[in-house]
Amino acid sequence: METRSKDVWVLIETYADGSARNVGLELLNPGRTLADKQGGALVAVVIGHNVQGAVQAASAHGADTVIVVEGEEYREYSTDAYTEALDRLVRKYGPTTMLIGATQNGRDLAPRLACRLGTGLTADCTSLDIDEKTGLVAWTRPAFGGNLMATIMCPDHRPQMGTVRPGVFPKPQPGVGHAEIIREEIRVPGERIRVQVLQVIKEAVNGGVDLESAEIIVAGGRGVGGKEGFRLLQELADALGGAVGASRAAVDEGWISADHQVGQTGKSVRPKLYIACGISGAIQHVAGITSAGCIVAINSDPEAPIFGVADYGVVGDLHEVLPALTEEIRHLRG
Template sequence: MLQIDSEACIGCGVCESTCTFGAIKVEGGVAVVGDSCTLCGSCVDVCEVGALSIKREEKATQGNLGDWSGVWVYAECRHGRIAPVALELLGAGRKLAEKRGVALSAVLLGSKLNGMAEELVAYGADKVFVVDDPALASFTDDAYGNALSALAKKHKPEIILAGATAIGRSFIPRVATTLATGLTADCTNLEIRDEDGVLLQTRPAFGGNIMATIVCPHTRPQISTVRPLVMKPLARDAGRKGEIIAANLDSNSLTPRVTVLDSVVEDLDRVNLSEADIVVAGGRGLENEKGFAMIRELADVLGGAVAASRAAVDSGWIPYPHQVGQTGKTVAPKIYIACGISGAIQHLVGMQSADTIIAINRDADAPIFDVATYGIVGDVFEIVPKLIEKFKERKSA
């Protein structure tokens, strides 16, 4: 916390003018700190009389961090199948494990999991911990959280990865709290720091305006969630060998306090962007709903799906299920055509894994061109109709 020595303070106001957050005010001839202080230390550096200081609490350390070893992936299952994000995380986890020189393990929780462990081995796992119990037939926070926490306490992995899905976001924070460690959510990149082997966890911060790299240096395991379609799975190797471990846990810990009475699957007209090979997306540059009618025609000609930036959704031109970005869906199509999208980082995190990105924008300095494979500078209302015409000609030829 920022401490102010009222006897030493001369009320000069230098600290007040230096603070970019407006956290310090001079009142009654003495500096007073407010709630918006970020402990950046700029005021301490400029105080000529030494009236300001920062008292930092010592970070708690979990004893010998070297006791923790290995990379784990929570292998989420849905409707009797392994979720694609689990395979994507095995691909990312493989790189981390090789950099650390440790084993890559998957954790499989549920009921009637026949054949799933072998599939996880085929996608890169060296070991698979399986908790197959009728109590885990339906997902509940407490039962799944207790199971993963108990396994982590016993085997001490240094890293745990999980999907930033509805399930992962629901119970992984419980696991982090139980293990008294840190959690970085919605990561877009994971790397190992060379000098000390710490996991570098990168994610959008401050509303997506910057990319922050977060570390967990004092506690283990280091836990990260990653959104689907951000990472790439390894190629399936049916001949791969691995160890499958049936984990026996206390049945009382698996008994949920919540009883699932029924599960009802919503029957809605879903926008299936995640499986589309071609996505045509529109942004503020489309100006109105008519602009989206134009790119919908382009998507139809190409056999693709229609997406949008948050700006377009907020303007009411297209419903939210089409939104791609930090607060929308993540997509990784073969081709992503961005029409009238400037390329704010909040949008980029949702589509940067596309194989080919084609950007159309009248602003040659738009950030979208920094990530585009091909860029077209010009009026989207002139270019897109010509593309539609040419593609129709090719289809009819």
Template sequence: MAVKVNAEECVGCGACVASCPFGALVMQADKAHITEACTACGACVEICPVSAITREQEEKTAQIDVAAYKDVWVFVEQTEGQAKNVAYELLGEGRKLADAMGQKLAGVLIGDSVQPLAREVFARGADIVYTVEGPELKNYSTDGYTAVFTDLIQTYQPAVVLIGATNDGRDLGPRVACRVGTGLTADCTNLGIDAQTGLVAWTRPAFGGNIMATILCPDHRPQMGTVRPKVFKQPEPDYSRSGQLVQVENKVKAQDIRTRLIEAVRVCTVACNLEESEIIVSGGRGMGKAENFGLIEELANVLGGAVGASRAVVDAGWKPQPHQVGQTGKTVGPKIYFACGISGAIQHMAGMSSSDIVIAINKDADAPIFKAADYGIVGDVLEILPALIEEFKKIKQAC
């Protein structure tokens, strides 16, 4: 919508200037003039005594031919020749979407010497694998990967693009969406097909996780979204599968990339590799103080698991952010999740609800975490954890 002033009909009364809540109207040569601050709220339209101000529908931009876009694509994020687990999770979910839409599933591999990964991508359900290789693409870069992925989309026109909501995926997704002129639904926790429109229904938490919003993209293509790791299970690989391998020429040159990787410093050890861990031991504010997290770390070490933390713990500075589980942290789905001294805020529950088994320890028998737990222990976590550690040590020694 656009608000316009008919200068011939304007009598210069100034009523509109006083009515504008954004100060977007000024008087020039005894006539009302609309500035760039206008939000088209329409307050001035209603107040004008001579109807010299009108609100008009702007012409829509030319609609794209949505029928020209087909297939479901998954960006297969990889590091040092190893695909991230979230890529395999999305291939499994992408297979369901592609089947429901009657289209093909494709994986997109970008990097240096990444073609051997195509076998794994086919095994997880892909019909087509697009590869773009070059030394300039060995390590992720915003400039390089954005240019490559944008070119692929403009050339092959996929209907749907799925990207993992990792650090790199959250950087790549919105940039590519902007370049190709479409929208992007971020941090999705569920995918489906809308029964009425046949569009992808992207579901994500909104308003601090208090509601779940379902978003459709009817007028632009591709339909794009980033999806949190561990919200879907990986499909079992079928290595008898094969498909079409499309090798695309790399058009990116070294001078096109404005950044250069000098050194990679690993600040996150196995103990905080939450997305890949099958056992996670998480602690909350109920641990009392930072020093008590030694018990969490000891139990995780005995079980060969990772250390997680609630947002309250991270905000207090007891553990660094890479350990945070929850809506504003990492979404995890281990086989076993220990929630120690965690009350069970909805934001935290959103990050660990995909866990196979949840074991909760809390002295408050009414804590919400027990509603999500498969096993619960009511008691002082500082007394229970040492006992658990001792028992698990005995079991390991006996094996």
């Protein structure tokens, strides 16, 4: 596809009420860096139904321009309608770079769109930069089971596309917002949308866990020893006002649901405080906590690799350390 601008586009995914999902706003952060380095504008693209809230949020979080496509056909996400709309927009404006959140819908949409446009896509990036020699976007992501970081470039095709998981970048500070708003009318006839959503059933998973925006996370691994052990973690998390996370080993054991999983195939988190209990510190787990402010590890093995990334370490049995810690915190908090 022909590039007609140096602009960087960020897709702002929306909720059913028309507000912006955090991940789109987070991507305005690296989007701004890339746009400034490439000498282009930062453009947010909002597709949905009654999306005024998302448009305002995109502007407040630093977009120079917001392109809006609204319509009944975009009320629920559908691969066909969203691909069609974005495909037409990209062909009309010709941006050089496009960022999409690696959410369930983003992971469905991005490869479909890349394929239509005949370009490449780097999925699940953890950092983005401009390669000084070539001026290309350098997309970095874990490869070979997280054992090394690969930096990928897309020299021949445009736009350069990538997905980034929620929680990898902090949201920019919101301001007043002066974005130019461009409204595009793109109609996708019903017969072109091959999947119809008949019913949306919301599953209540432990009241829902929002690890990506939690400021404090108490996470447990195989060392927790069972479902019962997670009660100790929940008590500490409650005392601190935090959320409970887990390693994949604990999830695979069936001690806690998968939406608590932190790491390469779980969630990337950026709490101010991350307390890792009975977690060895495998590279795939650590990949999800590199943006944590302070890491505290509680582990009975003084040689556990988690101590290599922790700011503070407690060598001991978590079944003794956690109740004592919880009691002390409750005491301090009155």
